[in-house]
Amino acid sequence: MHIAYPVVLSSLLFCTGLYGVLARRNAILVLMSVELMLNAVNLNLVAFDVWLTKAAEETLHSGQALTLFTITIAAAEIGIGLAIVLAVHRNRGTADIDKLRDTAEGHETDGPGGPDEATVTTEPAAGQTEKAEATA
Amino acid sequence: MSLAAAAVAAATTTTPPALAAVETRGFLSPTGVEIAFLLVGLVTFGAAIVTVTTRQLVHAALWLVVALGGLAVEYLLLTAEFIAWVQVLIYVGSVVVLLLFGLMLTKAPIGRSPDADSGNRWAALTVAVAAAAALVWVVVDAFRTTWIDLDGPAAGSTKATGESLFQNWVLPFEALSVLLLTALVGAIVLSRKTKTESSSPSVNSRGATGSSSSVPDSRNHPIGRKGQAEQEGAR
Numbered sequence: 001m002h003i004a005y006p007v008v009l010s011s012l013l014f015c016t017g018l019y020g021v022l023a024r025r026n027a028i029l030v031l032m033s034v035e036l037m038l039n040a041v042n043l044n045l046v047a048f049d050v051w052l053t054k055a056a057e058e059t060l061h062s063g064q065a066l067t068l069f070t071i072t073i074a075a076a077e078i079g080i081g082l083a084i085v086l087a088v089h090r091n092r093g094t095a096d097i098d099k100l101r102d103t104a105e106g107h108e109t110d111g112p113g114g115p116d117e118a119t120v121t122t123e124p125a126a127g128q129t130e131k132a133e134a135t136a
Numbered sequence: 137m138s139l140a141a142a143a144v145a146a147a148t149t150t151t152p153p154a155l156a157a158v159e160t161r162g163f164l165s166p167t168g169v170e171i172a173f174l175l176v177g178l179v180t181f182g183a184a185i186v187t188v189t190t191r192q193l194v195h196a197a198l199w200l201v202v203a204l205g206g207l208a209v210e211y212l213l214l215t216a217e218f219i220a221w222v223q224v225l226i227y228v229g230s231v232v233v234l235l236l237f238g239l240m241l242t243k244a245p246i247g248r249s250p251d252a253d254s255g256n257r258w259a260a261l262t263v264a265v266a267a268a269a270a271l272v273w274v275v276v277d278a279f280r281t282t283w284i285d286l287d288g289p290a291a292g293s294t295k296a297t298g299e300s301l302f303q304n305w306v307l308p309f310e311a312l313s314v315l316l317l318t319a320l321v322g323a324i325v326l327s328r329k330t331k332t333e334s335s336s337p338s339v340n341s342r343g344a345t346g347s348s349s350s351v352p353d354s355r356n357h358p359i360g361r362k363g364q365a366e367q368e369g370a371r
Contacts, residue, residue, distance in 0.1 A: 001167065001173065001213075001214075001284045001286055002166075002282070002284070003279045004276050005173050005177065006173070009173075009177040009180065009181065009210070011275060012268055014271070015267045016181070017188070018260075018263065019261060023188070023253050023254055023257045024254065029252065031238075032188075032235060033188055035200065035231060036184055039203075042223075043210060046216045049216070050291040050292065051282065051283075054288070060300060060304045064218070065305045067216075067219050068297075069308065069312055071219075071223065075319075078231050079234065079319055080323055082237070082323075083323040083327045086238065087326055089241070089243075095242040
């Protein structure tokens with residue numbers, strides 16, 4: 001197999017993910033596009049590992065080991081990313097990254113006890129915790 | 137992909153005759169594996185395009201399943217079977233389910249959402265097309281005489297992958313397990329509240345209405361405050 005096939009497919013998938021990251025507004029769609037980019041990198045790693053395993057005498061299978069590591073890190077990234085997106089959605093009421101322009105929490109409240117209002121209540125937090133544990 | 141194929145064909149036609157004579161394999165006579173790779177690659181790329189362009193959020197996650205499953209088939213065609221099954225297990229099995237949970241918990245609209253794409257869509261399209269053209273040109277030009285030998289024993293069988301992983305990559309593997317544990321604990325910590333914040337005055341009103349607009353009313357309400365005090369005492 002010519003190595004151009006997997007490498008070109010990997011490039012196109014990466015640029016598709018790049019378009020998604022730049023053009024999407026929903027944070028979860030951005031996370032999906034990041035997954036596409038990571039998968040493009042994985043395909044590249046596997047293709048070059050298969051090539052170098054047959055071309056070289058002694059290899060460490062570093063491409064496939066790195067692919068497994070990338071998959072694991074992508075799983076960790078998607079867990080942390082979704083937890084952050086859900087926390088932002090509970091605090092601000094939106095997951096639209098074009099509207100998340102300030103870095104401080106509790107931007108809409110300035111009365112007494114204002115910082116507490118921006119935080120979330122107990123019942124949704126318990127539900128989120130259960131779901132996070134269930135999905136993690 | 138057809139543009140890329142044209143670029144590849146142009147690159148191969150400009151190959152010097154000496155190199156073309158050395159390589160007995162030609163680009164214009166693809167093998168069965170290459171044809172299968174091309175077809176599955178077209179499906180994968182199309183599913184990825186639909187994933188980043190559709191306006192229905194749940195459909196984007198479902199087309200992501202097609203794209204990731206197509207990539208698993210590509211791994212199988214590259215004889216990396218262990219990676220393929222890990223891909224199916226982790227990506228198709230858990231990551232997409234996690235994304236669907238995220239869509240559900242952030243109250244994503246079912247059906248077409250008109251604001252799925254941001255205003256700088258055309259700038260993003262320009263950047264992506266330029267990056268794709270540059271990447272495809274560079275990699276095709278760099279690897280025009282490189283061939284993967286897929287014959288013989290599989291390069292990515294479970295035996296080979298496991299041996300290399302546990303002979304040469306043990307320490308990174310264990311460090312990665314610690315990283316995964318850290319990410320798990322971090323996700324739990326991020327999605328629960330600390331004890332001091334959980335006794336905020338907005339417990340009752342937020343639990344009843346689900347919106348923060350009625351918080352000042354309930355704070356002045358005596359019954360609401362009493363009930364909240366009881367709840368704190370019970371805690």
